[in-house]
Amino acid sequence: MSGFYVTTPIYYVNAEPHLGHAYTTIVGDALSRWHRLLGDDVMYLTGTDEHGLKIRQAADAAGQTPQAFCDTIAPKFADAWTRLNITNDDFIRTTEPRHYAAVEELLQRCYDAGDIELDTYSGKYCVACEEYFTDEELLEDGLCPIHKRPVDHFEEENYFFRLSRFQDRLLKWYDEHPGVIKPEFRGNEALGLIRGGLRDFSVSRTSLDWGIPLPWDERHVAYVWFDALTNYLSATGFGDPSVDYTNRWPVDYHLIGKDIIRHHCVYWPAMLMSAGVDLPKGWAVGGWLLVDGEKMAKSTGNVVNPLDLIDVVGVDGFRYYVLAETSYGSDGDFSFEGLVGRYNSDLANNLGNLAARVATVVGKKCDGVGPAPRSDSPLAEAAANAVAGATSGWDAVAPSRALDATWGLIKATNAYLETNEPWKSEPGAEVNAVMGDALEALRIITILASPAVPQTSELIWQRLGLSGSVTDQRIPSDVEWGGYTGGAPVEKGTPLFPRIAS
Ligand SMILES: [Zn+2]
Structure with a gap:
């Protein structure tokens, strides 16, 4: 059994969970579910980022201590992920002792390597970004981009990580590991940032008390990146001498948004190099789900609460939409019309209709008992193509491609039924053969679709009278044509995806 470790960014608790958070977390969940079907030993990590000036300010505004404030927000993320059927194996909070231990260990290693040094910094600082900007980076009127x-003018004594020393090493490493960032055009963005020249970055603050003190100088607390990025190591036991963190590390994929490429694909690998820790095996960079052409954020006011949309299209309808609608890596445009349109076409008209049709005809023409498929069915090739397409899609962290391939088999099976019209035929061998083929295709579809629509897949699995659970199935052995042997009662049940009036 091979291990598979995948992470989302940790989410900053100055806002409640929104569509952007849900998007990345659903992609990670579907990818994790796919790898569990492959038989991998999966660890899926998400969590919350709880330190920093913005949290201190939000807590002050709420009249709470920062810890108490975080304790009210972090569970909202955990609850949202439960409602979206997210199967994360761990949930890390940066206020946990295991995280302090990991951050202290990583900082100390980089300090001992001579890559963290004290210096004075002055510059233009955006409090909301918690980041300094050069004049060129600011908008023409001097505003945060x-x-x-x-922005404010800040001057303070900081420890700096000497990122500028890592340009050649990073370029060499990426050259030796082609394709490590998916999709490729996002990898090129990271290389462009490195080639453009690297500036040392600040890793500490004395002006802040809500953070992790530096192990060698407690007047300073660790600032954003050493604190936040290290969570990926904390969850492996890094910093705990009784644990071998390399049982999980290096990570297979960091799922990130395009706005944090610099920190994850430039800062983070340099920090790991300095500390003598292996670099990640992969990064998968998503675009933004835009609402009215703008990134959704608390400050722009166009926040869509994903949990409200579950009430309209169900958990699976929402999951399917965010996975299928946008090519991962590119920006997507979220709209309510798009959500309902895709629900009606792909889920109600295609998957839901196929499941209902198969059960209805088996009920009327086959005494409600599923017949066996033909080994030389015309659908066998379509099934093999769907398996191959789904496999290559998930392998490339391209959920929309994987689902497009899966839905190809749904469409082929619906077309097969329309061509053969078993509902018009008398019961007998011909109808049995057609319905056996359709049942076998539906069994395979149910497995392939389960990372995206887990509840629905399990329901179809039970209605088909198949043994065990869809999550017990393994790819590729259980998606080979002929796994269905027939003889089980098929239940129709209520519609899986009732059409929504648009
Ligand atoms: Zn800003």
């Missing part, structure tokens, strides 16, 4: 608000 992200928040479009004024």
Whole structure:
């Protein structure tokens, strides 16, 4: 059994879970579910980022201690992921002792390597970004390019990580590991940032108390990146001498948004190199789900609460939409019309209709008992193509491609039924053969679709009278044509995806 370790960014608890968080977390969940079907020993990690100035300010505004404030927000993320049927194996909070231990260990290693040094910094600082900007990076009127608000002039004594020393090493490493960032055009963005020149970055603050003190100088607390990025190591036991963190590390994929490429694909590998820790095996960079052409954020006010949409299209309808609608890596445009349109076409008209049709005809023409498929069925090739397409899609962290291949088999099976019209035929060998083929295709579809629509897949699995659970199935052995032997009662049940009036 091989291990598979995948992470989402940890989410900053200054806002409640929104569509952007849900998007990345659903992609990670579907990818994890796919790898469990492959028989991998999966660890799926998500969590919350709880330190920093913004949290301190939000807690002050709420009249709470920062810890108490975080304790009210972090469970909202955990609860949202439960409602979206997210199967994370761990949930890390940066206020946990195991995280402190990992951050201290990583900082100390980089300090001992001579790559963290004390210096004075002055510059233009956006409090909302928690980041300094050069004049070229600011908008023409001197505003923060992200928040479009004024920046402050800050000057303070900081420890700096000497990122500027890592340009050649990073370029060499990426050259030796082609394709490690998916999709490729996002990898090129990371290389462009490295080639453009690397500036040392600040890793500490004395002006802040809500953070992790540096192990060699407790006047300073660790600032954003050493604190946040290290969570991926904390969950492996890094920093705990009784645990071999390399049982999980290096990570297979960091799922990230395109706005944090610099930190994850430039800062993070340099930090790991300095500390003598192996680099990640992969990064998968997603675009933004835009609402009215803008990134959804608390500050722009166009926040869509994903949990509200579950009430309209169900958990699986929502999961399917975010996975299928946008090519991972590119920006997507979220719209309510798009959500309902895709639900009606792909789920109600295709998957839901196929499951209902098969059960209805088996009920009327086969006494409600599923017949066996033909070994030389015309659908066998379509099934093999769907398995191959889904496998290559998930392998490339391209959920929309994997689902497109899976839905190809749904469409082929619906077309097969329309061509043969078993509902018009008398019961007998011909109808049995057609329905056996359709049942076998539906069994395979149910396995392939389960990472995206887990509840629905399990329900179809039970209605087909198949033994065990869909999550017990293994790819490729259980998606080979002929796994269905027939003889089980098929139940129709209520519609899986009732059409929504649009
Ligand atoms: Zn800003």
